Amino acid sequence: GQQVMQIPQYQHVQEGEDFTTYCNSSTTLSNIQWYKQRPGGHPVFLIQLVKSGEVKKQKRLTFQFGEAKKNSSLHITATQTTDVGTYFCAGPTSGTYKYIFGTGTRLKVLA
Amino acid sequence: DVKVTQSSRYLVKRTGEKVFLECVQDMDHENMFWYRQDPGLGLRLIYFSYDVKMKEKGDIPEGYSVSREKKERFSLILESASTNQTSMYLCASSPFRELNYGYTFGSGTRLTVV
Numbered sequence: 673g674q675q676v677m678q679i680p681q682y683q684h685v686q687e688g689e690d691f692t693t694y695c696n697s698s699t700t701l702s703n704i705q706w707y708k709q710r711p712g713g714h715p716v717f718l719i720q721l722v723k724s725g726e727v728k729k730q731k732r733l734t735f736q737f738g739e740a741k742k743n744s745s746l747h748i749t750a751t752q753t754t755d756v757g758t759y760f761c762a763g764p765t766s767g768t769y770k771y772i773f774g775t776g777t778r779l780k781v782l783a
Numbered sequence: 784d785v786k787v788t789q790s791s792r793y794l795v796k797r798t799g800e801k802v803f804l805e806c807v808q809d810m811d812h813e814n815m816f817w818y819r820q821d822p823g824l825g826l827r828l829i830y831f832s833y834d835v836k837m838k839e840k841g842d843i844p845e846g847y848s849v850s851r852e853k854k855e856r857f858s859l860i861l862e863s864a865s866t867n868q869t870s871m872y873l874c875a876s877s878p879f880r881e882l883n884y885g886y887t888f889g890s891g892t893r894l895t896v897v
Contacts, residue, residue, distance in 0.1 A: 681823070705886075707885070707886075714888040717887070769877060770828065773826040
């Protein structure tokens with residue numbers, strides 16, 4: 673069946689360093705979504721990418737959708753302690769509004 | 784502020800009990816979902832519903848059932864709780880046709896089956 677994989681599973685960075693998480697789907701996606709889950713919290717929707725090669729920015733966060741629409745990345749520039757949490761990507765099952773979530777990348781930022 | 788509310792934050796139940804997890808959304812969303820979250824496994828879909836009285840199995844429906852009698856409420860039922868159902872349960876909703884909206888999640892119910 674369709675799978676969405678993320679790497680790395682964990683990442684520890686010093687505050688001020690950059691961070692990137694990668695998401696790969698076994699199938700072509702019509703769109704991809706990213707979520708952030710703070711420790712002890714629930715996932716919160718960040719953004720959706722739809723077009724091949726699309727790049728979107730939210731302050732220090734840059735989201736990219738691959739040309740083949742099978743992979744995506746989230747890059748955080750100059751991490752801050754407020755960036756701590758788990759970042760999930762999610763892709764829809766073909767023809768539905770049902771999303772399959774990646775296993776997530778847990779980010780720790782050391783002050 | 785739009786909300787998805789889950790009835791309990793923490794629950795402890797005994798093996799074999801019938802367990803009800805309730806979820807209510809106030810956004811008039813058509814789609815509702817139940818996920819469970821386990822360390823290293825991410826979020827796995829149990830059941831979802833596109834409309835009142837409609838339900839579809841997700842990836843791990845065994846041991847669970849659902850009920851959606853009203854648009855705003857989606858209930859997850861553990862017919863006979865087992866220890867391997869100890870997990871964090873997350874309810875989510877989304878509008879049917881709004882593509883750039885994403886899911887809105889509830890705060891989660893951490894269920895422990897002893």
